[in-house]
Amino acid sequence: MKKRWLVTSIFGLLIAASSAAQAIDESCTKPSAGNGQVAVVMAAIQDLEKTLSAEQRKSLERPFVRDSAIRWSNLPVGITPRMGLRLGDLDEKQNHAARGVAAAALSACGLELLDEIRIADDVLKAVDERKIGWDAGNYFMSVLGTPSESRPWMLQIGGHHLAYNFTFNGGREGATPLFFGTEPIRFSAAGIEYEPLVAQSAAMSNLAQALAKQPAAKLSGTFTDVVKGVVVIPVPGKMPTGGTDTGFPMSFPTGNSDRGILYGALSPAEQALARAAIESYASLPGAAITSPLVAAYESSAALAETYIGYAGQPDLSARGSYVRIDGPRIWMEFVVQPAVADNTRLHYHALWRDKQSDYGGEIGH
C-alpha cells in the first residue's frame, strides 16, 4: 500500500530531496484552506500579485478568451509550450504565495496530486537527459480575466501531466477540462514512495474488475490514449502544431450502443464502486467547485443514463487498458499507455470532461 504524503514545502522547494514531508490520512479528504470558494481564491491571487514584478504579473494575467483557455496539454512543455507564470522561476516568497492560490482552489487530494505529479517530472528529468521539458519547475499558473465574485474568470494550474482549469462564475459549474497523468506510475524520491494516481487507478480498476463478468460493459475497439484529449497536428519535417484543446467543443457518443453497461443494471455494490470512481476524480478541485457537479452526476436521473465501459485488462495491468464513465454530463476516462522514458513500463493518462460545462460554459467554437 502506498504511503500518502503531504509535501509541505513551497513550490520551489517541493522536490523531495529538499522538502519536509508529513504523512496524512489515506483517504486524502482533509479540506484545504480555501476549498475552492471564489472569495478565498481571489484573496490568495491578490496576495500572490503583491509579490510579483510587473513582468511576472503580465505572465500571470491573460484575457479570458478561447485561445488562452484551451492552452492546456498532456505533452511536455518542449512540445507544447505553455503560457502563464512559471512556478520554477519564483522566489521563496512568491512560491509561498503561489502555493496559497493552489491551496485555496484545490482539495487536499488535488494539492497532493499537483505536488506528486511535479515530483514525477523531476524523476523523469533525472533518467532522461533529452531537453524536452521534464521539470517540476515547468508548471504554470494563469489567471484568465479579472477575478471577481460575480463575473466569469478562470484559474489554470498545469504543466506536462496536469491541467487544472477552473472557471468561476461561469454560466455553468467550471471544474473541467481536468487532465492528469503520471510517469512513472510508482517511484521513490528522497526515500519517499509515491504513486500519484493511486486513488483514481484503484477506483477505476475496482470498478472495471467488478463489471468484467458482464459482457455489456466491454467496449469494442482499442484505446491507445484518452479519446477526448488534446489534438496534435503532425507536420513531417517540422514541429507539430496544436497539442492543445483545439478540438473543443467535442461530440460525444449518443444512443445506447457500445457505451458500456448502464448504471441501473449494476448491483448496489457495483453502483457504489461507480460512485467512488466518480468521486476519485471529482475530489481534486475544492469542494465549492466540485460539489454541484457531483450532485448533478449522482442524481437519480443522471445515473439512470450513465454508462460504464472498459477495454483491455480490467485490473489496468497492461497497455490499452481503459475505463470510462459516460453520462448525460460526465465524461471520465482512464487509460494505460506505454511509458515514454522507458517503454517497457507503463504510464497513466486520465481525463475528466463535462459535456455541458467545460470552461464553465463560457467558451465556444
Next chain:
Amino acid sequence: MNSRAAWLLALLCVARCGPALAHSAPNSFVKLSFLAQSVRAEVLVPESELAYATAAERASEPFAAYLLRHLSAETPQGAAWKVDVRSFSHTTYLEHAYLSAQVEFTPPAGAPTGAFVLLDDAVTHEVRNHLVVVLARDAAKPALLGALQYPARRLTIQRPVQK
C-alpha cells in the same frame, strides 16, 4: 520559462525530442493538393495504430489494397470518385514509423475538385482515440480542414479560399 524560451526549446526538440511525442498516440493525417482535374493526397498512417486496425480485421492484403477498402471520396450528392494509390513508402516522423501513400482522387466528369466528401476509417474503425487530421497543403499556410474520429468516417471538404 517565457514563451520565447519555450519556443526555442520547442525548436531544439525538432531534432531531439521525438520519443516525447510518443506521449501522444500518433494520429493519421491527409494532406490535400487541389488540382484542376483531381485532388492529390499524401496519406500518412502510423504503423503502430494501423497494426491494431489490421489485426482486428485479420487483414492480410497489401497496404494499398487495404487502404482502398477504407479510403474513398464522393461528391456531396454521393457519386463515387476514382481513387488510385500511386505509391507508398515507409517514413519516420519524430520516431514514429508511418506508411506514406500518394493517392489521387478523380471526380466524376463535370464535378468540381474543390468540394467533396472524404471517407476514411483505415485506423479509426478500431482505434477509438485515433484522429485523421485533414489539411490543405496548397494554401500559403497549411490549413486545417477538419478531423475524423470514431464513429465518424465522413468529412465534408471545401477547398480553402485562395488569398
